[in-house]
Each structure stands twice: as structure tokens, then as C-alpha cells.
Amino acid sequence: MKELKSIAECMIAAGYAKECASTYKCFRKYIVDEGIHRLGVEKVSSSKVKKMPSEVVEMKMRSWIDAVNVSMKTLFNGEKTLCDEVFEGFSVSLRESCFRDISKEGALLLLGFPESVAVRDKKNPNPKKIFTLLDMYVTITENLPAIESIFSFHSVSAVRSQALNSLNRLSESILSHLVEFESEIRKDSSKTVVPGGGVHPMTTSSMDHLSRLAEYSGILVNIIVKGSSSSAKTLLPKSYFNLSESDGCHHGSEVRVRFAWMVLVLLCKIDGKAEMYKDFSMQYLFLANNLQHVASRARSTSLKHLLGDEWIERHFEKVGQFARSYERLAWEPLASMCPKTEEMSPEEAKTQLEKFSECFESTCESQSMCVVPDQTLLEEMRSSIAEKLLPVYRDFYNAHSNAAMLAGMGGGWNVRYTPEDVAKYLSSELFSGKGVLEEEKSCVFRTSFGLVTARNASRRKKRSLSCRRF
Structure with a gap:
């Protein structure tokens, strides 16, 4: 130099x-x-x-x-x-x-x-x-x-x-790509039914995309605000996203609302894909699994800072509602077969226990392919179902099993499932997707007892953004 x-x-x-x-x-x-x-x-x-x-x-x-x-x-x-x-x-x-x-x-x-x-x-x-x-x-x-x-x-x-x-x-x-991302979700017409009501590939890929996008939220603030002809607030239904969770910055709230809107578009598509399952119980299991994945990814990534704790908590509560709906449709009929009455003849007790065994086998058969990939949700659902079913069955079993066995001795009948058998299945086999009970049975009744099928329900008209369960 x-x-x-x-x-x-x-x-x-x-x-x-x-x-x-x-x-x-x-x-x-x-x-x-x-x-x-x-x-x-x-x-x-x-x-x-x-x-x-x-x-x-x-x-x-x-x-x-x-x-x-x-x-x-x-x-x-x-x-x-x-x-x-x-x-x-x-x-x-x-x-x-x-x-x-x-x-x-x-x-x-x-x-x-x-x-x-x-x-x-x-x-x-x-x-x-x-x-x-x-x-x-x-x-x-x-x-x-x-x-x-x-x-x-x-x-x-x-x-x-x-x-x-x-x-x-x-x-x-970049704005064109954001619009295209939303459009691809809306236009997804795949008829693939995920086995066992598991997480749909569209849910996984979309949340991967949104989670990575959220890492660029600081840059997207300028891009979205500059490119928006109107406020993003007009996109969302009232009360869906609480703007009080934002930091008070107008530009920041625009980005938060835009992300909330894209997630809502995904949830509405999930809602539509749930209807491809014939059984209502499977629809709710599918919704629970997919919303659990959405909320979990939102909580564990940069989306948390955009959507807020209140949004995440509210959607986890919705997961619980879907899970309870599944349990009510798929498993509560079993509990109803254990009446709380002590006035029952041995023959009546034997018949009722036979019905319970047949229904239990049928329900296990129909639910054998069900999966819950998220470990936390898996444990919660197993525990919830056990809490609803085991106490009533144990009370009924303790009150009537001896009389029922005496009534069936002449015909070689025996009680098939003890409360311990039911508990073992619910705690280890349920939602594993492994198939039916690995125990020898003289007969399996392939009924759909305990399942409400969508074929018996009236068809609703499809809308461009149907989100009736979210």
C-alpha cells in the first residue's frame, strides 16, 4: 500500500x-x-x-x-x-x-x-x-x-x-411462496387414510415447514407488513387468536396472526381428512393425534413465541376433548355392560359376563390397529380409559363372577377375562398397533358394537374452509 x-x-x-x-x-x-x-x-x-x-x-x-x-x-x-x-x-x-x-x-x-x-x-x-x-x-x-x-x-x-x-x-x-404454501394445503386432495388414525404426512411436513419459517419471523415482519394490502387480522375468525398475547407491536402482531392463520388452514384440512374414516371414534383419534403433533411442535419450536402460551394451552385442551370423544364412542359401551345392581341371578350374571367378554374382544379387535405416536398422549389415554372401565368392571366381576362360574360349570363355561387381564391389555397393548389380543380364544365376535359409523350419519356439505371441530 x-x-x-x-x-x-x-x-x-x-x-x-x-x-x-x-x-x-x-x-x-x-x-x-x-x-x-x-x-x-x-x-x-x-x-x-x-x-x-x-x-x-x-x-x-x-x-x-x-x-x-x-x-x-x-x-x-x-x-x-x-x-x-x-x-x-x-x-x-x-x-x-x-x-x-x-x-x-x-x-x-x-x-x-x-x-x-x-x-x-x-x-x-x-x-x-x-x-x-x-x-x-x-x-x-x-x-x-x-x-x-x-x-x-x-x-x-x-x-x-x-x-x-x-x-x-x-x-x-417470498410472499408468493407463503401464498403457495397455504394453497398447497388447501388443494391437497390425497385420499390416503393413515392406518390407525396416526399423524398424517401432510401434518408432519406442514409443521416442519412452519416451524422452520418461524425461525425467520424477525425478517418476515418487514416482508409481511410491506406486502399486505390489508391487516392479517381480517383473516382469522373472531376469538380464535388472542392478540393480547402479542408484544403490543403492530408489525409483530401481523406476523403472529399470519402464522395463526396458516396453522388454522392446516387444522381445517385435518378436520376434512378425518371424515375419510368410516368410524366416528377413529375420526376423533385421528384429530387427537394430529392436533397433538401440531401443538407439540408449536410448543417446542420458535412457533411458541408467535402463537403464545395461551394458544398452545387451548389447543392441548382441544386434544383432550378429541381424546375423550374417542373414548366415549369406542370404550364407554363396555362400561355400560357392567350394571351396578346386586339383584342378579347367576344365569343373568353369566349372560352379562359373556356379553362383556364378547364386546371386549370385539372392541379390542376393532381397535387393535389404533396408534398414538405421542408418548405423553398415549399414557394419558390409556390411563383415562382404564379409569373409566376398570373400576366398574372390577366391581361387577367381584360381585357376580363366582355365581356366574357356578351357573356355567355344567356347560364347561368359565370367566374369560379377569380385571387383571383387562388392565394388562389397556396398559400395554392398547394403541400399540400390534393387532388383536395374543391369547387363544374359542371364538372372536366380529361385531361393531361400541362403534358409531359415519355411514349412519347425515352428510354435511363441504366448504372451502370447513373447520367445524376446531
Whole structure:
């Protein structure tokens, strides 16, 4: 740097200022352009970007993020420092002219790439690509102070403008991807029925997407507020999302409401997919499993700060309601077969215990494929069902089993299930999806006792956003 400064001072003092500047620009511009090229940035038109395979564009986007960080911290910043040092003591116009001719073209090439990519993706949005676009947006935003400082001269104001234009284009493209994400959930028409009422793949993938999006909430504040023609509050039904949970910031509340709305769209789709199960009990088990997954992911990720504790607690309560509805439809009929009466003949007791055994086998058979993937919900449901069924069966068994066995001795009949047998199944086999009881039975009655089927219910008209159970 000292040697270059000495050369410049000598040439300018000798009357060769023009030649000095011209030579300096020529060599330094070559170095800057070569640096940009080595960072993987090249001039690509919007039409050429449109024709590129998605994986190639994705690779270039990732390469561009690294290139911007290196360029602003090292390449352009170093060039500005060198220019200021070499021509220190001379006119500002000389320094400005040198830096402009050396850096402007490369900077415009670098900061113009996001605009081409954003236009491409805005017309062909793919929710999976939103994260790379967000990373590009973050990269420009974080480097904006450096851009404004390095390219502070009026003659390079086009560089600052290009950075802002790219931010606006990226913002528009990101909004398009958000809309497309919501649209994909709404348009999902898969008829796949998840075995055992488990968590639907759509629920898993959507919550993965939303959880990752929530990590960008600080950036999405500016994007969503700028791109919204009207308040996001108008999207949600009244009382669904309590804005008092927000931090009082209008911009922050817009983002919170937008996320709450996207989750609601998912829940409404889950509600619709539940109706593909013929049995109402399975519908409620499906709803419980999927809402448990939604609420659990919301609680364990950045979504918690957006949706709030009250929202999460309210939806866990709804999980409990769905679980209780499942229990009522699938298991309470068993409890009703254990009347609280002591006035019963041995024959009546024998008949009633036979009915209970048959119904228990039938219910176990019909519920054998049911699953509850969440361990907490699994234990809660097993415990709840046991609390409702075991006490009434134990009381009935203790009161009438001896008489029933005496009444059935002549025909070789014996009580099939003790309270301990029922307890063992409920505590270890229920919701495991392993199938029917692994015990030898003389007969299994394949009835649907205890199950209410949707075929007997009136069909409701489908709506674009049906959410009757949420």
C-alpha cells in the first residue's frame, strides 16, 4: 500500500494524474472482476435463469450468499480502503472516480442476481425454496450498512439502489411462496387414510415447514407488513387468536396472526381428512393425534413465541376433548355392560359376563390397529380409559363372577377375562398397533358394537374452509 501511494504521489506530482488513475483503474478492476468470478458470480440474464434446472439455480443461490459476505467484508471493503489510502491527500473526485470505475460494475452484477432469481420464483413458487430466498434476503439486509458505507459516493448510488431493488423483489417472491404454501394445503386432495388414525404426512411436513419459517419471523415482519394490502387480522375468525398475547407491536402482531392463520388452514384440512374414516371414534383419534403433533411442535419450536402460551394451552385442551370423544364412542359401551345392581341371578350374571367378554374382544379387535405416536398422549389415554372401565368392571366381576362360574360349570363355561387381564391389555397393548389380543380364544365376535359409523350419519356439505371441530 505504501509503495502504491508513493508511485501515485510521484506520477501526480510529475503531471501524470490522468495516466496514474487510468493505469490504477485497469489493474484494480481486473482484480475485482477476477475476485467476483472466483466467488462463482457471473452475468446471467433473467431469461437464462428461467431455463436453468431448479437444482442449478439453488446451487447458484447458495454460492451467491457466500459471495456477498466475502465481497462486502473483503473485496469491496478492501478496495475502498486501498483507494482511500493510495489517493489520500488528493481530490475526493479522484478517489471517487477510481473506486467507481473499479467496483461499480462488479457490485451491480453481484447485487443484481437476486432480482433475476426472485422474478423466476415469483412466477413459479415452490414453498421448499422459500428458505433460500429468505437467506438471500437476510444476507442483503445484514450487509446493507456495509453497502451504504462502502458505496457512499453519489456516483455509485446505483449500487445502493440495486440492493434495495433486490430486497423488494425477494420480498415479493417470498410472499408468493407463503401464498403457495397455504394453497398447497388447501388443494391437497390425497385420499390416503393413515392406518390407525396416526399423524398424517401432510401434518408432519406442514409443521416442519412452519416451524422452520418461524425461525425467520424477525425478517418476515418487514416482508409481511410491506406486502399486505390489508391487516392479517381480517383473516382469522373472531376469538380464535388472542392478540393480547402479542408484544403490543403492530408489525409483530401481523406476523403472529399470519402464522395463526396458516396453522388454522392446516387444522381445517385435518378436520376434512378425518371424515375419510368410516368410524366416528377413529375420526376423533385421528384429530387427537394430529392436533397433538401440531401443538407439540408449536410448543417446542420458535412457533411458541408467535402463537403464545395461551394458544398452545387451548389447543392441548382441544386434544383432550378429541381424546375423550374417542373414548366415549369406542370404550364407554363396555362400561355400560357392567350394571351396578346386586339383584342378579347367576344365569343373568353369566349372560352379562359373556356379553362383556364378547364386546371386549370385539372392541379390542376393532381397535387393535389404533396408534398414538405421542408418548405423553398415549399414557394419558390409556390411563383415562382404564379409569373409566376398570373400576366398574372390577366391581361387577367381584360381585357376580363366582355365581356366574357356578351357573356355567355344567356347560364347561368359565370367566374369560379377569380385571387383571383387562388392565394388562389397556396398559400395554392398547394403541400399540400390534393387532388383536395374543391369547387363544374359542371364538372372536366380529361385531361393531361400541362403534358409531359415519355411514349412519347425515352428510354435511363441504366448504372451502370447513373447520367445524376446531
